[in-house]
Amino acid sequence: MRRGRRKFDDDEADFVKRGRIEPALSEDPDLPETGDRWSTWDNALHGPDPLPEWVRTEHGAVDTELGMLKTGKEADVYLVRRAVPDTDKVSLLAAKRYRDGDHRLFHRDAGYLEGRRVRRSREMRAMTNRTAFGKELIAGQWAAAEFDALSRLWRVGQEGGTISVPYPVQLIGTELMLEFIGDHKTGEAAPRLAAVRTDREGLEDLWRQMTEALSVLARTQIAHGDLSPYNTLVHEGRLVIIDMPQIVDLIANPQGAEFMARDVRNVANWFTARGLRVDQDELIERLSYEAGLL
Structure with missing residues (x-):
């Protein structure tokens, strides 16, 4: 019996999925009393200035995963609440986590990567030959490329208002945290x-x-x-x-x-x-x- 092609949210219209979804947020040995982890803001690459007022930069902020928003060929997106406990300082974020080289299901990357270069020849060879190390580098490139593109286009949108993209809050490795586009009261994402x-x-x-x-x-x-x-x-x-x-x-x-x-x-x-x-x-x-x- 022929197996059908696996489908992803990239292909279908359903967007929000409820319930606890694995993998959970990466664990910290010093976990907060509430939530899943301390905010990773301090150790991240930050989005462009000026920071929107809703971005939570406080040291005591806590991240809580609320469920999956979207699954795709190269990454999954989760809804995360970042809040300062016992205050009204709360923001909803979309945490986009790129899969490692062994679990990504988007294999048509050669054409997209043309024109992108890394400085070290060893890294370039690894990416070209699709070694395990090279696949990890490519996953990192996807995340970094998206963070850079969103940063550039967000600035353009702020200046001219002719393009809208989610604000890129931060980047750590292959996890990109973005402005959540949708209803912040219900956690329902905007329709495609x-x-x-x-x-x-x-x-x-x-x-x-x-x-x-x-x-x-x-x-x-x-x-x-x-x-x-x-x-x-x-x-x-x-x-x-x-x-x-x-x-x-x-x-x-x-x-x-x-x-x-x-x-x-x-x-x-x-x-x-x-x-x-x-x-x-x-x-x-x-x-x-x-x-x-x-």
Whole structure:
């Protein structure tokens, strides 16, 4: 009997999953009285300034895992509450944990990694040959690349307001902690674009936001690399781009233009299927010009 392809939240519309999910937060020998671990803020690489006021930086903050938000081919995302005990200083975060080399299920990484280099030849050889050490380096690159891309794009969004991404709170190894996009009272994540049902006016507004976001990416000379209605959230009418570990440098990567065009077609086809007429070729040509590819 032929086994079907394993499906992930990257492919389907269900987003929030309830209940205690393993693996739990990494344990600290000096555990707090409540919660799962002390905040890891002090030992992490921090997001860009200015820090949003909701980011908890207190030494006494405690992290508590509330359940899984999303499972994907290269990482799982958990809902984490970071709070200072006995105060109202609380924030909800999305903790994205990249799998190690033996457990990742995303194997089409060669094309995305073109244009990325590491300084040491030993590390480059390990990544090229996909040794155990090389796979660990690649997992770290995914997390670092997403953290860097979100930091850059968050700054652009703050300055121009034409692209929205989750604020990257911190990075430690292969764990990336992000702004939670959704209802902070219920812990329910914002729906993905694929699950949104709206009228024509709503579709036109979402398409406008999408083209503006694509334009920002092009002018920054990067492509999302895997953009689709399944890794785009809609929160209170605002389009939020997520999942950027495979970010592609349009100049350094020889396949950059192809990745950008594929991103456009992936999202344009969704809008077209819902009755909105869009000109994919014109948009691809304009983005190529803005990226300096023409």
